[in-house]
Amino acid sequence: MAIELYRIDDRLIHGQVIVGWGQPMNLGFLVLVDDEVANSDWEQELYRMGVPPELDVFFASVAEASRKLDQWNRDKRPGILLTADIDTMARLAGATHATIRAVNLGGIHHRADRVERLRYLYLTGGELRALQELERHGVEVTARDVPASRPIPLSALLEASGEAGAA
Amino acid sequence: MNDQPAIVLAHGQLAAGLVSAVEQITGMGNRFVAMSNTGLSGAELEQNLRAMVEEIGAKVVFTDLPAGSCNIAAFRLLRDRDVVVVSGVNLPTLLHFVTHPNLSPEEAATEAVERGGPTLKVTFGKTRGN
Numbered sequence: 001m002a003i004e005l006y007r008i009d010d011r012l013i014h015g016q017v018i019v020g021w022g023q024p025m026n027l028g029f030l031v032l033v034d035d036e037v038a039n040s041d042w043e044q045e046l047y048r049m050g051v052p053p054e055l056d057v058f059f060a061s062v063a064e065a066s067r068k069l070d071q072w073n074r075d076k077r078p079g080i081l082l083t084a085d086i087d088t089m090a091r092l093a094g095a096t097h098a099t100i101r102a103v104n105l106g107g108i109h110h111r112a113d114r115v116e117r118l119r120y121l122y123l124t125g126g127e128l129r130a131l132q133e134l135e136r137h138g139v140e141v142t143a144r145d146v147p148a149s150r151p152i153p154l155s156a157l158l159e160a161s162g163e164a165g166a167a
Numbered sequence: 168m169n170d171q172p173a174i175v176l177a178h179g180q181l182a183a184g185l186v187s188a189v190e191q192i193t194g195m196g197n198r199f200v201a202m203s204n205t206g207l208s209g210a211e212l213e214q215n216l217r218a219m220v221e222e223i224g225a226k227v228v229f230t231d232l233p234a235g236s237c238n239i240a241a242f243r244l245l246r247d248r249d250v251v252v253v254s255g256v257n258l259p260t261l262l263h264f265v266t267h268p269n270l271s272p273e274e275a276a277t278e279a280v281e282r283g284g285p286t287l288k289v290t291f292g293k294t295r296g297n
Contacts, residue, residue, distance in 0.1 A: 011209045014236035015178060046242050050234035050254070109208035119206070 002073040003031065005080045008089050009106035012037075012082050013047045013057070016106065020146040021080060022055070028077025029056040033065040033092055034084055062088060066095035073099070086130050093139055103134060105143040117157050120145045128161065169268050169275040172223045175256060176202040176216060176241060177231035188258055195265045200225070204237050212240040220248060226272035227264070229256040251276045259283040 004025060009017065012032055021027070030051070037043040038061040051057055060068060065081075069092075072079060083089040085108070093100045107120045114122035121143050123131075131141050131154050141154040175182040182201035190196025200223060204212050219225065226249065230238040233254045241252045253260065253276050260283025267275050 011236045011239075013234060014209070014239065015232045015234065018234040019232070042246065046239060049242060050232075050238050052234070107208075109206065109211065111208075 001028070001076055001078040003069075003075075003079045003081045005104055006089065006100050006102065007080060007082050007104040007106045008084070008086055008108065009082055010084045010108055012084055013051060016146055017080060017082065018051065018055070020148075024147055025078045025080070027055060027080060029058065029072070029075060029079040031058045031060060031065065031072055031079060031081040033060050033062060033081060033088060035061045035088070038064065062091045062095065065092055069096050069099055086127050086134075090130055090134055093134060093137065098138055100139055102140040102142070105131075105141065106145055115161070117161060118143055118152065121157075123157075128158065132158070169226075169264075169270050169272045171226050171272070172198055172200055173227040173229060173264065173272075174200050174202060174216070174219055174223075174225045175229045175261065176204070176212075176237040177229075177256065178204055178235060178237065181231055185256065185258055185261055189261050189265055192262060193265060198265050198268075199229075199261065204235075204240070207236075209236055209240060212236055213243050216240050217244065217248075220244065220250060225250065227251045227253065227276050229253045229261065229264075231256055253280055255284075257283055257287065259286040 005021060007017070013030065032047060038059050044059050048057055083092065089103055105121055108122055110122050114124050116122050135141050135154055142151040143157060144151040175185055180203065182203060186196050186199045186201040189199060200219060202216065202219060207215065228241045228250055230241050230252065232238060238254050244250050245252060251273055260279045263282040264275050264279035267278060270278065
């Protein structure tokens with residue numbers, strides 16, 4: 001089964017991930033890739049506290065995740081890999097040589113320098129360009145908060161923002 | 168004495184709905200402040216919750232889903248604030264809590280869970296042979 005969803009979501013582990021995606025996928029494990037969380041026992045305990053006991057949660061820095069990605073992808077259970085931001089996912093994708101073929105934009109919320117692209121997706125121009133760069137390296141990028149919603153390709157976000165074709 | 172307002176923090180409009188039901192049943196809805204996570208990042212949610220705890224002096228935070236962002240935001244306060252977090256809130260739990268102001272916040276929260284938790288049950292109709 002392996003990792004079936006690579007998701008960027010600034011809430012990391014939360015209801016949409018555990019229930020919204022996890023239930024229909026029959027989720028077996030979660031990988032949370034974040035350099036800060038990987039170095040904090042408190043943060044890891046915090047995220048583990050709410051997770052159902054039958055679900056395995058692995059915490060890793062980008063460097064650790066790039067070494068273990070093949071191992072997780074050999075797991076017979078379906079898994080989700082989470083990062084809180086685009087930069088972390090881009091670094092992981094770059095370090096794992098085309099292992100990641102698709103990335104889901106699940107939730108990037110309001111910040112003063114960001115523009116609303118979707119109800120659950122706020123991005124700066126720089127973040128849009130970083131996503132374009134991911135696609136140029138063969139990673140399909142779509143926005144979709146929950147499985148019941150329609151996936152929206154990056155091209156549609158770019159068109160809506162007037163940045164289609166931008167470098 | 169459990170006389171400080173408590174916070175109900177939940178997905179969508181759930182907290183507002185629960186507090187409105189408490190008000191309808193007991194007239195004590197003003198003992199709760201309803202908060203939602205809608206449209207907020209985890210960091211914003213924590214920030215808003217901290218501000219509200221500070222503002223009203225809340226000692227108890229009720230949240231809905233154990234693995235949800237509301238619960239994780241509330242858990243973050245456990246590190247440095249004197250609060251009690253109750254996860255998986257339902258209406259009977261809030262009703263028991265609010266009608267026992269003579270208990271300490273810790274006692275009221277614990278008793279409310281003991282009474283409210285088991286109210287969740289399944290009942291089958293006679294056509295199923297029960």
